[in-house]
Amino acid sequence: MRLDFEFGEVLAFVTVAQTLNFRAAADRLHLSQPALSRRVEKLEAALDMRLLERTTRKVDLTEAGRQFLNHAVVILEELELARASMVERASRAKQLVTVACVPSVANHVLPDILRLYAQTHPGVRIRIIDESAGKVLEAVMEGEADIGISFLGAQNAEVDFTPIRSEPYVLAVRRDHPLAAAAAARWDSLEAERLIAVSLNSGNRILIENVLAGLPRRPTIHYEANHVTGALGLVSAGLGVAVLPALALANNAYPALVGIPMRDPELSRTLGLVTRAGTRLSQPASALHDLILRKIGE
Template identity: 55%
Template sequence: MRINTEIGELQAFLAVAQKSSFRAASESLFISQPALSRRIDKLEKDLKCQLLERTTRRVSLTDAGRQFLSHAQAVIDELERAYQGLEARAVARTGKVTIACVPSVANHLLPSVLKDFARTYPSVRVKVIDESAQTVLDSVREGLADFGLSFLGSQEAELDFTAIRAERYVVVVPKEHALARRKTVAWRQLEKEPLVSVSSTSGNRLLIDSAFAKTSKRPTIQYEINHVTGAINLVAAGLGIAIIPGLALDAQLHPGLMGVPLVDPAITRTLGLIVRKGDKIHDMARVLADTLSAAIRDS
């Protein structure tokens, strides 16, 4: 049997099956709806059966479509793994390193480390995935990054987590704020302060909420924002205080702010190096991972 099916047709079918909508599927693939329909029509013609039941309101899978779905997904998954494997081999030859790291590391330590790294290895290309802790984990797990730097991962069976250092949480305030004169601040002393908080989906927020649960009262969250960097900028604008990991505050970028360690309770997170279990990262990635780890320990 000669197979005439193209990868784009399988991707079109999977997108429609997932979205249950030709419009949403075409948008996700960045093609027009007529082009999407042509791909589906050709696939059904090649297979000599109807895969999708179309009505004016929705799109659903036929029995044949449900049967074909798992096979189509398996083909795409296998092809993606093949591409990732070949890309990993190419990366080792051409000198490209992909890092996944939480924003506090990317914003505070990475620029100076990369500057020194570039002096010694000017031909090595570096890609940085500076996203949430969960995205860092997923990037390493899926082979999109050579290694990750995050405070999550020690409990992941398919990942190796090597602890680098414990990072203490601080309350960030303007230098003229009353709390800036203290050596430490107890959580209960934040009760009347307007709080700038990271979003509830953040790993930082989970630690912060856990600490507040041990106090009788908590401050009002006046502003909520996705990333720690944004929270720091709102504090710099005089809109409130923020609770952040200590490494996230760069004195050079925000000379008008200071971080005061939190106590009662004091909370920390452990930053670590993450690689896929059993993987041996290539030489340039190892050099950069070791350099970053040293910078984190010394900061």
């Protein structure tokens, strides 16, 4: 069903009906009196009935005008409620920032950054998606996350990747392991160890597999966990050793373990901030983006 009148015409009629004075109504709506009269006349033409009785001395409502006024007031009130609801919804959306990040960042880096952020943005709500590097990239590309912190995306045209820092991989071992006092660990020495690895779905595993594939004799993977935290739990239990990003052992999170730098070859990943290409961040998201860039890069 198509309505043959416009919002402005209904508003003009209601304002005249409430004031019963064209000059007062025109002033209230910031219109000239002729423009106001044309709007009312167009509404009457669309309804095919007279809504106002006009004389040189006064304005009054017709019976049809009184009946239509009741409906028109409800319409305007409902539209105002809808507008206010949309404004409130948009305001709430601007006050929510979603960060997708790899679990090692979520566990060891992000909490301290968010503590600082809350001091300057106490009203902003934060949602964290702690997933694998591939899922972090996917969350940003699909618009589910405002900001991503990962080591994948540098070659993806759909995102902007801002490098923060290079992070080395280390061999995580128990402090009572024979290698614990070593200055470095060689990849070819892993053949003698019970190796623990993260899932093939993990971006870490992809990087590690590239090195393992080039070894003369490939070490046997005895245990596999979906996430870095699971692999560290197995190492802590004395079930083997694991090659993991150094960040996983940050802040003395696992005091029973030590990380030994990997050599021949060295392996590292570039951690960076990921945002959708061509997307402008909200002010709260932009502030958090800049804080992450500054603090992780220190």
